[in-house]
Amino acid sequence: MRVLACFVLTLVCASASAAENVDxxxxxxxxxxxxxxxxxxxxxxxxxxxxxxxPLESSGKLCFSLTERQKIIFWEYREPERSGFRWVDGDVELWTGQDSRPASDAEKRFLNGMTDQLLQWISFDPRRLKKRYHVSPGRTPLSLRFVPKEESALFSSIELTFSSDFSRIEELRFTGRQEDVTTIVFDAQRVNGELSEDCAR
Amino acid sequence: MNALSRLYPVLKRRRTAVLAFFACVALLSLLRVAHLSLNSSSVVFLPDADADMRLAAELLENSPMSGMLFVDVEAANAEDALAAADVIEKRMPPETARAVRFRVSGMTPDKTLRLLPSFFTPEAEATLTDALSENTVRERLRDARAALQGMGGTAAVPWVRGDPLRFRDVLLSRLPSGDASSVLSAFSRPVSADGRHSLLIFRPSGDALDASAALVMVQSVHDSARLLGDDVTVRMSGGPRYAAANARAIEHDIRRIALLSLAGLALAYALLARSWGALWIFLTPMAATAIAAAATACVWPVTSGLVLGFGMSLMGLAEDYAIHMHFALRSGQNEARVYQDALPPLTQGFLLNLSGFAVLLLSSIPAIRQMAFFSVASLTAGFLLAVLLLPFLPGFSAPKRLCAERAPRVVGRQASLFLSLIVCGGLFLACFASLAGVRADFSPRALSADGPLIARDAALMRDLWHLDSGMNVILTADSRDDALIMGSRCADALRKNGWKVTTPSDFLLPEKEAKDNCARWNRWLRQNEPLLHARLEKAAQDETFRAEAFRPFFDALPRDAAPLTADAPLLRELGLREPISMALFDQETESRILLSCSAQDRPERGADDLRAAIPPEYRAHALVFSPRFLETSVAERFRQEKTLLLFAELLALLLLALFLRRPAKVLAACAPPLLSLIAALAALRLLDLPLNLASLSALPIVFGLALDHGVMVTHALERGQDGGTRRAVVLSSLTAFMSMGLLAFSEHPALRSMGCVIFAGLAAELAAALWIIPRLYVKKGPGA
Known part of the structure; x- marks a missing residue:
């Protein structure tokens, strides 16, 4: 009986400690x-x-600047093929290869949804995130795993790995509904500087 | 006039027969009224000659769209807006309304493939046969690979595995390009292009016109909005929003004003009538209204509720004759003399009013004709009751001394032409000046409570969600299948002509066509499945996909598919049944189809362009209109009817001249109606209220009462005997004032503007009748 009590206590303490770590x-x-x-x-x-x-590999560039004056998000794949979008205060431009075009209303709505998600990750509001996701420790001490509380057709979990000073996200890891995994690793990060010309199409 | 003095003894002799006659009429009327069929349709407000407009109004009213409540939820971002919309939806009582989604939801590759056979037209067959070529299959897999490698990532997996050759394009190509790309939306419900608004649409579970259900719907949204806090802004538009605002305001007004009105009426009778016989006066307008309602129902078996509402407000006018008879009979004169003296002006007043309303029988708008008929019947009943029946009812004529003791004797006077000309000339000029200064708004929306607020929200939502940015075509057929065929062919023709069209025939095919398509699909799949396997397997190897990669696709391919029917559960699962039932309507037959059209980049294209683009063979079945045309048409028609109203009033003045003959007397009698008109219009202007349908309908009431009083007072002054006229005028004005003038303090704009006109008009006509007219009279004599 004593053993069982110790086991339960250990479990409770461990989960409490994990929850504290997550918070x-x-x-x-x-x-x-x-x-x-x-x-x-x-x-x-x-x-x-x-x-x-x-595995399928690709690389590209992510830029964002969120000031009172203007909000810009730039996401471009450069290898193996060039494609991407640039979102400026709700206006969206899309391109594939050399062909560029403004997004239609429907595409705009779709991309606004995406950027909305992105902006929420960028703003990283713990209260809001805990409302939508079950948050648990990730694979490393600097990682957190987010599982949507409401089933998502797009992914089953997202794992974020932070830089040691927590000023940047270094890795994003999406696990799909069919256990496929997409990992995005960010490097050469420049924080809070003016966006370079490389962030313009 | 001797004939009139002989009328009294005749009536007295036959009073039992007269009483029996009126009792029978009243009883029959009550029986008819008990079975009255009322409708609240706006079709009666549209001219008979404009058949298209009437049909469009009827169709729009029967369309499920008219009962929808549109709720716009604004928040800092899309996620918050969607979360807030979820809260509002969950808190809506399901027995009152349910949320509908005008978008495809839960679309998965297997559901797409289940839809495909019913839409497998010869063109689709050609497209998919081409897609089986070696090069195309490889190209499609290369695209799939690129999607997995790019932004699509994990989100693209189900579609790459479930529909690698993009069979879905056959379905998506049926939709306009904008709609096709929105099928796979990032959101569960519509989100605006700026990403801060979400749209909720509620459909009432019961009767779309039920005001109490509308109140519950709107209140539920308000309560949820309060719960959501200041970060979320909620706006509403649609029929229930108007119905709820009106119901709330009217309920509030009734609570506030009804008691005051009843107390005022009781006080007026207690102070001025002081006899139990006056109760008959109270009953007269009720009897007149019942008789008028029954007469109207005999001519128009289904009567407009609004006409009945207007009829109720005529009670004040119907009561007038009874009041005058009551006071005349109590003035101390013998009854035969009363009939000789009081009956001529009373009859003149009655005929003047009657002529005005009779002119309105010529209106091209059925509602105005119904109102005019109701008014004629009500006034006639009121007059006949007052003259033929009331004098013989117990207590109506006694005690006789009351008025005789107090009535001042005004002997030997006649109207001064000079004074009358000056005063009435001034009043005429002021009347024209007042007319010029009043703004008119005959839009039905101007009568709604919270009108400006709702209109502002509705305008914002229209811009944001393009709720009525285009025009509509309604096609009428004999059956649902015919409607779908017509809808599909018209949509094709319109799209070729540059119109963007949303039609349920994009989602649903006529049964026979769907059956043929399914047979075509089953045959095609049997013939091509081995080739499909072989090509996909080879291309998969080339593009580094494993052999089992496309098993979900092959598992989901529908073999021996059955045609999709209108009641198929799949349509509900995908949220397609709702848009179909919204645009494929007419009770159970679903034989009318609605095509929502917009001119895309050419907003200058109008209804005529749209009609011209419809195939000639369908034009006779097509009705083209813009969503707000009813409102503007009704407003325009009423603006045109203003001329008829003016003509009615001019005719009344002309008859007045004919009856009274002497110009000075005519001018003097004109003072109350003219001053009441000036005061009513000035009140509207001072309070910045427009002349709307409600205030316009109050004008004949005030004008009629003022004319009556002008005639009665001038007659009394001429014959040098008041005969209870002044007291009758005061009581008549006071009762009308208490029953309708107090509506000026209403919250509801229609009641308020009606009340303002009556309040100011009655105050002015009373002053004119009792104060101005006597001052236009000078002593009879050589110098007068």
Missing amino acids: ALLEKASAGLSRTFALEARFHQRADFAFMDV
């Missing part, structure tokens, strides 16, 4: 990321699908 990590990340209003980074994406022989 502490969320707070640290929130504090660190809230200071970030502009970012310019290269990214490398690797997608592992069980139904493909080889």
